[in-house]
């Protein structure tokens with residue numbers, strides 16, 4: 464079985480891969496194919512946080528494990544949730560010993576607390592780091608072993624406890640995804656754990672939580688959502704069920720992210736960004752990702768950098784690389800970005816316009832122009848490229864990439 468087929472098989476999410484072909488734009492009738500689409504129950508809207516307690520109760524909670532982190536505690540959202548959990552008659556155990564880009568040893572320590580406290584349902588309130596740590600703890604609680612043993616696709620054998628996720632950033636989609644990303648502290652990179660068992664049972668999306676994000680986090684996570692949407696749309700595993708979510712997310716991010724930086728209190732724009740992250744999450748958890756994430760996991764793991772910032776820097780370079788070989792699908796993305804594309808514009812030109820628009824958005828929201836500014840040096844490039852080749856996300860990139868291709872993209876992004 465090829466690597467792509469293996470990735471596609473992951474969690475039975477998509478049964479058949481298709482390569483995009485010339486003329487394969489959304490106006491064309493799609494080729495017959497078999498596709499599956501997974502998604503948690505979603506509760507969405509301002510004030511929905513209180514629903515998390517009802518969801519936990521419904522899932523059988525008595526002593527829920529509430530994962531969060533110090534930044535969220537300072538923002539006050541876990542306290543509000545604890546009030547709802549207590550009102551529902553539950554006795555939660557709170558755990559917050561996790562840092563951004565969650566580390567293998569933090570998750571294993573969290574698992575020991577889960578066991579010692581006799582917990583049942585797992586709740587995560589935070590960004591992707593908290594939600595991934597919560598997923599890691601849930602999977603260890605019923606499968607045992609070490610978290611790094613689960614790297615790869617469908618390694619989880621036994622059912623894991625019910626999970627309720629409450630995202631506090633508008634980016635990762637971890638609240639709906641079948642992914643769990645963990646930092647391997649020995650190898651200093653990030654591993655991908657993937658499988659349908661990791662799709663949470665309920666995602667509670669309350670856009671109010673986004674209002675306490677600092678600007679740089681808002682910028683980074685918004686660009687993460689855009690990267691999910693674009694990578695999912697051009698992925699080898701995309702299908703008509705994922706395409707609509709991906710394009711909707713592109714349009715919502717381009718239309719709202721910069722505005723949330725200018726007017727942070729505009730509730731409607733915040734809600735649009737929460738919606739964008741959800742749509743992008745639904746797209747990529749089913750269609751998987753591509754070379755941007757495969758590289759970003761290595762860069763982020765090496766230097767403990769904000770995931771969305773690294774994606775924002777890398778994405779235009781990957782768009783240009785993919786646009787050279789598979790340009791047609793960038794036409795629909797350019798349209799979703801409202802770039803005023805002429806019907807006769809060649810796909811390659813559309814890809815270039817999309818790359819430029821992504822870079823402009825990154826500039827508008829204050830993301831550095833190159834990896835060097837983030838601390839990456841020329842000497843890091845060969846090792847980062849070697850590790851990228853082993854990342855599961857590369858398998859669905861629409862254009863095959865050799866180690867030399869990856870090195871070229873990383874150098875261009877320096």
Ligand SMILES: NC(=O)c1ccc[n+]([C@@H]2O[C@H](COP(=O)([O-])OP(=O)(O)OC[C@H]3O[C@@H](n4cnc5c(N)ncnc54)[C@H](O)[C@@H]3O)[C@@H](O)[C@H]2O)c1
Pocket residue numbers: 532533534535538562563564565589590591592593595631632634635636637640641642643644653672673674675676677680683684687770771
């Ligand atoms: N599982 C997936 O599907 C998936 C997808 C993409 C990214 N990720 C992972 O998610 C992680 C990044 O997550 P992230 O970008 O959401 O940020 P994060 O969870 O790493 O949080 C960064 C910091 O922001 C703070 N913070 C978060 N929300 C806040 C809020 N509303 N108010 C105030 N402070 C807040 C946190 O306390 C933390 O200190 C990376 O490890 C990345 O690899 C996972």
Ligand SMILES: [Fe+2]
Pocket residue numbers: 635687690691756770774
């Ligand atoms: Fe991401």
